[in-house]
Amino acid sequence: MEFLKNQYFLIFITFALFFGAKLLQKRSGWVVLNPILVTIAMLILFLSVTGIPYSDYEKGGMMIDFWLKPAVVALGVPLYLQLEQIKKQLLPIFLSQLVGCLVGIVSVVLVAKWLGATNEVIVSLAPKSVTTPIAMEVTRGLGGIPSLTAAVVVCVGLLGAVFGFKVLMVGKVKSPIAQGLSMGTASHAVGTSAAMERSQKYGAYASLGLTLNGILTAIITPYLLPLLGIGG
């Protein structure tokens, strides 16, 4: 069974499970069967059953993990393509992003702190609204638990995708642009894909919210946390 620890084999398993999970979601049409969460759960199950320690999996996983940073850099391309759109509504977009970003960090930190979460967990929750690669980078830089961030971020995305528009209705957010932006700001790529299902326009603004809140959160979080009494 020593072979199971082979890093190329583990990479293959990762690819195969992800492919299967994507197929599963497509066939079932269920948002909740998020391929990322399903693959992570299956891999954890696989490692637990076979008794392979995480440190062995990590050797193979690192090769995939490695592409996370270049992928974040690649997000510069859609940002460039959206520059014109941002310019048209600079103030409303910028202010709503700034407020959304601050509310997102402050509220999650204060509620978690009030309920007695430890510093390590609070730091991991702080960037929860933004897209996973950015959120993980923020958490990693501040000494949180990146994997916890990844899981929470995906769940936040699902929350937004499933309940986002309902919450917006209840909260009397009616303008399509504001709704699109909110979806992207609060629940990143998964929220964006839900917005994209409504229409291209919703989707375009949602992806704006996703990118801009990502940048703002990365810039603001390290400086905001100490103000909230959380050691970085």
Added chain:
Amino acid sequence: MVRQCAILFGCLGAGELLVFLTGIKLPSSIIGMLLLTLLLKLGWVKLEWVKGLSDFLIANLGFFFVPPGVALMLYFDIIAAQFVPIVLATVVSTALVLVVTGWTHQWVRGKSAKK
């Protein structure tokens, strides 16, 4: 493909260098992303020079964080112990962000439209 990699890793490398030199608390990848946007805007980098690779990376973004996500198995005890704060804080905060972002946008836009 080689040019595409050179540009993307060039931006990332510049980000790493900036973090190394200044100690700024910003992920190098975010600096790289902003740098790439700037280079595209200035026209120093043409869109078709990076389009293929960046489309590929963005389309498969989800896959790249599967392995770090698996590290969750190391933290089951922490998560079990703090499950309630994690879930409540996340749900409350997500609803707040949705509504407040939307309100702010509607409000500022309404103000600037009236002028």
